[in-house]
Amino acid sequence: MTQALTLPLLDPDDPTYFPAPEQALRSPDGLLAFGGDLSPARLLSAYAQGIFPWFNADEPILWWSPDPRCVFDTHAFKLHRSLRRQLHRQGWSFTLDHAFDAVVEACAAPRPGQTGTWIIPAMASAYGRLHQLGHAHSVEAWHGDQLVGGVYGVAVGNLFCGESMFSRESGGSKLALIALARQLQAWDFPLIDAQVTNPHLLSLGARELSRDRFLDEVARLVVMPGQPGSWRRELPLPE
Template sequence: MYTLPPSEYTFPNPMEVDPDGQGLICIGADLSPSTLYEAYSNGLFPWFSEGEPICWWSPEPRCVIRPQDYHPSKSLVRNMKKLDYKITINQAFDHVIRACALPRSYADETWISEEIMEGYCQLFDAGYAYSIEVWEENKIVGGLYGVTIGQGCFGESMFSTRTDVSKMAFYSLMLLGQENQLPWIDCQLVNDHLMSLGACTLSRQTYLNSLQDVIKQPPIDWKKYQDSVFSSKTIAQFSQLVE
């Protein structure tokens, strides 16, 4: 990890510019790693369609999941025990983000542009992003990526080409969060699926207050994980569920 140069941009306080809680805070800037770092440190993230100006969001309320509250499904645990996938951390960030950028079966377009991929890959090279990969033999079949600052862990996107493999990556992230006593993992926007997994909502002000504390804490030592290969069968043993 190295120190990023100061960002050219100063982001506004979301509470001051968006008192009605619409979520859109500002438009413009760029997607350099310094700008991304500054944005996440202030509770913002980029979300826009290709060809549109860069939009920075801070939703009200904020969706987070506390790792200790995560509840893997029984079917997921069974599949992890039955199908012996390999799981790694930070071994193929570029592959994961590019796979997340591919069109999905339910949508022809993606918001993850080349500009976004370049910015987050540079952020990863600087030590402020992470990925989790799921492998079937020598092929990546699922995974997720996000941003990490101090003890702040921010989820961005995931993908899968086999049943449940993105959920396996998510479960692995929850275990990593438990081991490192992370207070929450940011899920950004509320949806029913996340809530069914144990996510909750925080008011924007509560989230912003917590954020300023967690990003100042000692960061996760990602290097101690990135040379390891974990078995989905082994990870499934951590579940308290009984088949």
């Protein structure tokens, strides 16, 4: 017999309140609450507390704070020789905030073997609003005038919360991620939150932090000045 889950329902009139992340379920790992909305105020409040939304089209809005947490250290990315050769041979270029909607749309496309996506229209629209307000950002990898890879996420203070990435050519997502990390490191952003661990993220250099340690980092970073507003610029090639 399947046991019913008991979760807090978020107050629709209070976009800042979330239960403490330590109250999240162990199974499924990190499930914390449901309901509310995807307004900019609620999303920014969630990220500032180490919480993020993740749900399918046939589900209510679900909010998560898993333990452990998957993160990248912005200083730790290494461009291996094979990627460096590929980068210069193919003549790629990289930009920030030049094609946010296109990156989100590409990330939402079903992967091979998948029939759907969690980046449903309501999610894409919500992050589009955050982008217009200067809180959500994208990195684009270009081969000529073709978008071949990208990453998008949300900045709160000096913390970058990665949401998704895609590749249309080999190495596209990894090189976009490295280009992002180089710029974030220059701005004193030490971490990219990658949310839930999977083998692909670990293969790119991610590591795990306990939720307690991650929340300590969040509390320290989100009160820093960050880089408010649009990040639109061209980026140097990753080195």
